[in-house]
Amino acid sequence: MAILNKEEAQAILKKVLSFSKAEFCEISLNGSDGGNIRYARNAVSTAGQISVMDLAVSSTFGKKTGTATINEFDDASLQKVVKRAEELAMLAPENPEFMPLLGAQDFEESPTYNENTAAMTPDTRAEMVGKSLQVSKAANLEAAGFLENSTRFGAIMNSKGLFAYNKRTNVSFSVTVRNQAGTGSGYIEQQFNDLDKMDTLALSKIAASKALGSATAKAIEPGKYTVILEPLAASDMLGNMFRGFDARSADEGRSFMSKKGGGTRLGEQLFSENVNIYSDPMNPDVPSAAWSDDGLKVKRTQWVEKGVVKNLAYSRYWAEQKGVVPVPFNRSIVMEGGTQSLEELIKSTEKGILVTRFWYIRSVDPQTLLLTGLTRDGTFYIENGEIKFPVKNFRFNESPVIMLNNVEALGKPVRTGSGMIPPMKIRDFTFTSLSDAV
């Protein structure tokens, strides 16, 4: 019941709309079905199977909007939820930023759904986790990990004729492998829409190899270093920056994208010339729904080209205020890179630090986007193109804006979270103290 196809979702939404008496009505219907296994100390700790579906109705009279939801789907419940939303709308204050609803749009279908992922069972998950445990047990190491799969659908309809539907699957896996003495730790994480791409055995071997390789790390002085960031580490830094590509906060003067004296830094060369970033919901490696929650068509958008800021995200309201076309943000981010592998980047490095991942990143100063955080689960010293020895973890204080001005080389992008991110070589990355943590 939790996962409806396009026609089933459309039928429920049409029925709900037929009950509406409001000036404008928007409805969304979402469902998910999935399960997970969490394990630690080489054994399962928790596991679950969860299925939910709910419907939300927003009714508007003038600029007064009320929202109500329900998770029962008989006619009486559907009538009740519409009535409740309309009553709330009457009580609500006017929203001066309310935008008229969009009419029918032509949305493309993005390749987000995979049949094999949708068919996963508790036994499939147990088998996949079993493969991961084989690796740690065979090497006398200790694994803690998490495997989760989900099938979701989302549909929206409004009284102006707009309808959109998306069905998607996801399987995600992460594992931390540590040695028995607690002196070495390795980590890997991966997610895909397609189960066939997920190899928990191979991924666990990478984490195990990092656990063994990172044992007995040496302390070296904190300071400015050339770093090679694995895609996961690079993605940790950039995720914080993408949230700042918002035109409104830039225009309001409270973002690193704000221009001195007023306005935004749109069109400015903010990064190195080799930085190119776009998003595309149709990208088969990182697909996402081709529509935003407010019914905008999500298209390929170039955010940064040759280091120049080409677009900022504009909500429909802010776009109207500024007389521009709205630009929805999209999580299917692709940062273009080169063809070099991580190993090739290491080979080309005279002296540097290889970072597997960062941890506990927090904003220190939103003005400069200064972030602090720590390296974790495999940090290594590189000399003359080779990994020489593991080093103790560092705390950094660095801004991704400064970092993307110091790009020496970019490798081949790989799927990292919901984006495609390359490994990158960055000069003068600022480590400020040492950590004893393993």
Next chain:
Amino acid sequence: MGALMLPDLSAFGNPIDPLQALEGVDVKIKKELADVALNAAKSKGATYADIRIGRYLNQFVATREKRVQGVANTESYGIGVRVLANGCWGFAATNKVTKEDVAKAAEQAVAVAKANAKIQGEPVQLAPQKGFGEVSWKTPIEINAFEVPVKEKVDLLLNVNDIAMQNGASFVNSVIFAVNEQKYFASTDGSYIDQDIHRIYPSFNVTRIDRESGKFQTRSALSSPMGMGYEYMNARPQDKVQGVVTRYKGRYDMLEDAKSAALNASEKVKAKSVEPGKYDLVLDPSHLWLTIHESVGHPTELDRVLGYEANYAGTSFLTLDKWKSKKFKFGSDKVNVIADKTQVGSLGAVGYDDEGVKCKKWDIIKDGVLVNYQAIRDQAHIIGLEESQGCCYAQGWDDVQFQRMPNISLEAGKEKLSVDDMIKNVEKGIYIIGNGSFSIDQQRYNFQFGGQTFYEIKNGKIVGMLNDVAYQSNTQEFWNSCSAICDQNDYRLGGSFNDGKGQPSQSSAVSHGSATTRFNGVNVINTARKI
């Protein structure tokens, strides 16, 4: 992307009519459903089972400047069944609360447990817990926040914004969150526990922009999330702590704080940048709660110590050998830390935890020495306990319960000491108020904290405001540098409304009490950069 500036409403459940759903579901109906689930689980081979029937109500009122951004009342209702079968845990949840669906969920949970038992190592060992029969508990509130009209809250927030703008703010966002967890727990041990839990959190953030220089500064509220009703919003004179800026204990004056915040933000734009180096820090409870949370609360969670959080939040430097030695010097002799799930007004106070254990209070750090952890039923045997410490919690009916932090608080100093007297003795120091940026490593050694406002102390006097301040330290060094703690008169609660942990990640709410505390010779860095 603009929406990312706002809290994710979906995380709080489904919107509902503000005038409905205040009354709890009939206990008789819940008991019947619970018995169906427990019997279904046992008939499929479970050796233990519990069910939580949860109705989670949230209200969220958000404004910015002169406008209401959102009013949402949400409800989430459903059941979660946890079972032990073949020595392994299984869990299933559904929002279909019928006898048939509840039984099906129980059966699914057993199937999950049996599938995983094939790859399980040691079977789960559950500490014994006596059944309490049919009992209930309620947060002792004076005013139910859900019964206060939305208009009253909207008017208050718009007033807050108006006062901030009149006093120099360029922008202001303000919010009131209210939470009501109506939880029913039943287990095969013979407990049927009905609880009605309330929390409230008013907050705001003021921004001051200096267009000419392109600089901006913010100051957020000095409120605290509390396990209270709407009475928290009605501050009395005895709730106000006077000083360089007014701070609050027990109850909060949002309008007064909004004015201070706007003035502080303007002052921060012009404040001098800190000279990096060693300083004696004087930390206000509105700041120190977060340092306690990160550097004492998390490393004493037994699941982290044992490695259950290794893949997400991390492990802990407070390993079992340090605890067993009975002489691991976590902090100076002045440092006494208590775990307490019973403290009135705190976020963590409940009658019983989410696996039917009655809540209690115990020592964690005694005279600077590590003496205990925070444990639940399947961990108790590991530290030689005969029963759980009652630290089990799940954020919703559809999340599995696991070990979460109880209120962890630093005891006030035993000798009389005021903040003014503490500052008088500081030669070169920084007085920090409010919590800001925070980051700590995965074993809780190395941390860095910012704050809301920083005051330079020279020769026993506050001489002005500082900017770009963050302090970096190592947990054990830091707590061993604790040289003075103000007395009980200055004791106040701070807390986290949304503390994340676990996979899938869950949020919990927890308080941390302290009085103003001094730490000697802490490393302060300057965080200013140019882009």
